[in-house]
Amino acid sequence: MTSSHVVAIFQQPTDVVIAALNSDMSHGLTTVEAHRRHRQYGANELDAEPPIPAWRTFLAQFQNVLVIVLLIAAAISLVVWLYEREQALPYEAIVIVAIVLLNGILGFIQEARAARAVAALRALAAAEASVIRNGETVRIAATELVPGDILLIEEGATIPADGRVIQSIALHTLEASLTGESLPVSKDTDPLTTAASLGDRSNMLFSGTTASYGRGRMVVTATGMQTEMGKIAGLLRQTTSERTPLQRELDRTGKWLGIVVIGMAVIMIGTILLLEEVRDVKTIVAVLILGVALAVAAVPEGLPTIVTAVLALGVQRMARRKAIIRKLPAVETLGSASIIASDKTGTLTRNEMTVRTIVTASGRVEIVGIGYGPSGELRQTDDASSTEAMRSEVTATLSAANRANNAVVLERDGRWTILGDPTEGALIVAAQKAGLTEETLTARFPRVGEVPFSSERKLMSTVHTDSTHPERLLVFTKGAPDVLLNQCTAEWVEHAPRRLSEERRATLRTLNEQLAGEGLRIIGIASRVLPRDALDQAHALNDELEHDLVLLGFVGMIDPPRDEAKAAITRAKMAGIRSIMITGDHPKTAMAIAMELGIAGTTAAVTGAEVESLSEEALRTLVQECSVYARVNPEHKLRLVKALQQNGAVVAMTGDGVNDAPALKAADIGVAMGITGTDVSKEAADMILADDNFATIVAAVEEGRAIFVNIQKFLFFLLSSNIGEVLTMFGGVVLASVLGLSAGNDAIIVPLLATQILWINLVTDGTPALALGLEPANAAVMHQPPRPHGSSVIPRGMWIRILVVGVIMAVGTLLVLDAALPGGLIHGSQTMEYGRTMAFTTLMLFQMYNVFNARSYTQSAFSHPFQNPWLWGAVTMSLVLHMMVITVPVLQRAFSTVSLTARDWLTCLLVASIVLWVRELDKVGQRHRLRGTQGEHRGTTTNTETDHSG
Incomplete structure (x- = not known):
């Protein structure tokens, strides 16, 4: 609809508006017509910011200063080659440009993958709306709304489009986001007689506002950019790129490492220029390329991209486990959660009221089976006085409970659901378990009247004819036992009423308290016989019917705990996470479920x-x-969250109502209910439970911990490998005379060439690191206490091991090089080209061993070695590419390599394996230390994936 239509709508009666939109209040639009209008008006969404073109994203991969310097150096190298023409092709320039391009392509692919993952998560968390289509109420994506749709509004819902109110039951909305009005605005259906500003249009609802109270219906008049909010869409399109604490720490680490490495590169360049007395332009360019290549290889400029990709992929895994993460920082915070404060109904319990017991004059019957499915049976307890009497009384009780009832039990796609009040639905299911079918009871007791439930009376009654006794009417009443007892004068015993004595009345009150003490919700059931013409009397169909009742029995029901919730609470306790129940339910009911x-x-x-x-x-x-x-x-929830946080706890808090939003925002991790939660609570939350299940929170904590551990794994791998490269180059230049690197005819003597360093950086860093980020979660992550919130991602112990591994790599690589060349510590007789190929291969293999080291901090690399097929794929690809570089002639010329014999390969493999065995010994010590530490606290748990403080 255009804005001119909207101006007239609030001045017209509802039937005129609905007719003008060719809609129907009862049946809504047909599916065919809705699809036609969707094509006409487009999706109900605000115009998004234009996507960044792929070419711009690709070029952004080359905005790193070091990469630009490297490309400039490659260009100078090309100019020198054009001038001297000593080789058939400018191999060095070609290789550098090719490697830089490949790095850019890999970064582009990773960013695109992360963007797709985030987009997929947005789709999962998309808002929905309840509309009437083809005469039925259905849930659809809010983006599919079209003008003419009849939309149902519930308390707490965010209004997804503009519309005219056509039904209002105490409906109020919050419109501060649009009009600035801070108080709730009452909505009605009356047309306005004059023009009015937005804030005064009391019969209109606007996109982006919130229903704060009541309920109602509206007919959609405008969608997408045609809404009032669409006119100020520029305000809503402002988005900020949220950097997580982890990413900020990695930025700091990268900058610090970059300063150190660049300093070492400058020293190395200066040393080469001074010691080798370099004078010609070609050699100076080669030295500069070498220094820049070392800096590019050593500085993990790809870390933010890999972290984003791993986080996004991990968040997708969470989504498959029904936990939808709205904000990336929540992933990190999940690993630190020390308390899960959860609501009871639907989260810890099934949100399916189930009758557990029936008490009549002859004793007590237990009902087996949970949920709304009719499967189950009745079991008489030992204190029942008579089986026959018991059966008669239970039948009478459940027949009355079924009839004084407005719920409907349905089976859809193999799942039983309730339309109406869950308490009433539970009574119907209990009757079915007793063999009392809906058809039989409806045929025998047709309803002729009803006295609805009221909070003042706490009772509900229905009036029925009896096909077996046409001369009478039956009144069936249910309600609060203490109130119902006051209206009863007799109790049904076996097949007849017996007058209630005061002693029996007191016994029944005590019994009611005992059942409530078991955490059960108690419903009293009673009946009364009336003459057939009773309803013909004046004012008969009212609460006057609820006197002189005959008590049939008490029905005790409970919302049973989820089976998986108990197991999840146990797992959380093992993980050092305390579970807290915060509910609006009765204390006795809450304690009964909490105990269970x-x-x-x-x-x-x-x-x-x-x-x-x-x-x-x-x-x-x-x-x-x-x-x-x-x-x-909800106000108490907020106080509890703050008190827990003041004690140093990291709190995950669940909520579903509008008023839960402050507590959800205040919590370290706000968790909204995806099924029962309001749009406001979902907007305030960091995480949404698609299944409203407590076990999903614990599963998300496990995934969050696993993601953080995986990030630590590839950080260990990347940083130790890069430091190994830096120390190899720096040590080779500084110790050139000791290692025999002064022998040969090269103008400059360095352990590895710039192209070789860049190649190692390309084939052994990015892909294996990303594969480490896909490591499956280890059960050990839930055997450890929560990670202290704000603790460093690379603690001191991890830095020590990174440096140790880097030193081992550098020493091993330089000794292999020394052994190949004349002179030095180990005498050899090969050429510099051969020695560099051996060193090149050894350093690459060091990193392949190191990637398996990094799979676990304490577990052996040989434990479940094939658990991560992605890692084996990445290692295999790296080995194949390296073999091509040292065997394919054109690549040999480009990288200055020679072919190696099987014995050479064996030598490189054995030397490189040193890093594996050293780490294996270290892991044995770590496991021993952890056994002792954990034995003091929890017994015999031996593995950890999060303790890098060592």
């Missing part, structure tokens, strides 16, 4: 009122001990 799940500690449940009465200091003391909070409102 293993959450409850030594203290009883604390109510929200008690939380409110405590001082900040007292609350901080309380939250250290208490793990169950009941009758809590």
Whole structure:
């Protein structure tokens, strides 16, 4: 719709508006018509920022200063070659440019992959709307809304389009984002008689605003850029690129390492120029290329790209496990979570009320089976006085409970669901388990009237005819037991009513309290017989019917805990994570579920009122001990989060309502419910549970820890390998005379050429590092306490091992080079070209061994060696490419290499394996140390993937 249409709409009656849009309030649009309008009006979304062209993303890979300097040096090398023409082709310039291009291509691919992953996550977290299509209520993506759609609005929902209110049940909206009005705005259906500003259009709803109270319906009048919010879409399109603490730390590490390496490169260049007395331009250019190549190879400028790719791929894994991450920092924070504060209903429990017990005059019956499926059976307890009497009383109780009921139980795609109140649905399911089918009861007891439930009476009654006794009417009543007992004068015993004595009434009240103490929700069921003409009397269909009732029985029900929740809580406890229940439910119900799940500690449940009465200091003391909070409102949740954080905890908090948003924002990880959660809570959260399941939170913590550990793995690999390259080059230049590098005819004597260093950087860094980021999660990550929030990603112990591995690589490579050349520490007789090929191969193989070292901090490299096929693929590719470089003639000329014999390869393999055996010995010591440390705390757990402090 155009804006001119919108101006007139709020001045017209609802039926005129709906007719003008060719829609229908009851049936909505047809699917065919909705698709036609979608093609006409487009998707209901604001115009996005134009995507960055691929060519610009590709060119951005070459904006690094060192890469630009390298390309300039390659250009100078090309000019020198054109001038001297000593070789058939400018091999050095060609190789440098080719390697830089390949690096750029790999970076471009990684960025594109990360962008696709983030886009996929946005699609998973896309908003949905409830609309009427073809006469049925369906959930569709908000982007599919079209003008004319009839949209259902619930409290807490974000309005996804502009529309005219056609039904309002105490509907209020928050419009501050559009009009600046800070208070909720009441909405009605009455047309306005005069023109009005946005803030005064009381019968219109606007995209981007929020329903804060009540419910209603609207007919969509404008979508996408035609909405009022679309007119100021520039404000909504402002997005900021959020850098995680991890990425910021890696930036600092990269800059620090870059300064050190560049300093070493400058020293190396200066040493070569002074010692070799270089004078000609060609040699000076070669030395400069060498220094820049070393800096490019050593500085991990690709770290942010790899980190982003690994985070994005890991987040996609979380999404497959029903945890949708909205903000990348949440991935890091998950690894530090020390407390999960969860709601009860639907998260720790199934959100499927289930009848567990029925108590009648003759005793108690337990009902087996959970959920809304009718499978299950009734089991009589030992205290039942008579099986026949028990069966009669239970049948009467469940028949009445089924009839005084407005819910519907449906099976869809093999899954049983409830339309209506879950408590009423549970009563229907219980009747089905007792063999009382809906068809049979409906045929015998047709309904002729109803006295609806009210919060004042706490009762609901329905009136029925009885096909077996046409002369009478039956009143079936259910409600709060204490209230219902006051309206009962008799109790159904076997096949007839028996008058209630005061002693029996007191016994029943005690019984009600006992059942409630078991955490059950108790519903009382009663009935009454009336003459057939009772409804013909004036004012008969009201609460006057709820007198002189006959008590049939008490029904105890509970929302049973999820089976997987108990296992998840146990896993969380093993991981050093404390689980807390925060619910609005009754304290006794909360404690019963908490006891069953293993959450409850030594203290009883604390109510929200008690939380409110405590001082900040007292609350901080309380939250250290208490793990169950009941009758809590959202304001109390916020206080609890802050108290936990003040004690140093990293808190993951769940929420689903509008008022939960402050607590979700305040928590270190706000977790919104994907099924029952409001749009406001989802917007405030860092993570959305697609299945509203507590076990999913624990699974996300495991993935978050695994992602962080994998990042540490490839950091260890990259930094130790790069330091090995730097020390090889620097040591070779500084110790040239000791190692015999002064022998030969080269104008400059260095261990490896610039092209060889760049090639190692290309084939052994990026791909294996990314493969390490795809390592499967190790069960050991959930056997360790949470990582301290804000702790360094590269702690001191890890730096020490990085340096040790780098030194081993450099020493081994230089000794292989020395052994090939005349003079030096180890006498050899080969050419410089052969010696460099041996050193080139040894350094590459060092890094291949090192990538397997990096798979685990404590576990042997030989433990589950084939667990990560991506790693084997990356290593195989690196080996094949290296073999091509030293065997294919054209590549031999380009990289100044020669072919190696099998014995040469064996020598390189054996020397390079030193780094593997040294790390294996170190890991044995680490495992021994961890056994001792963990034995003091938790017994015999031996593995860790997160402790790099060593």
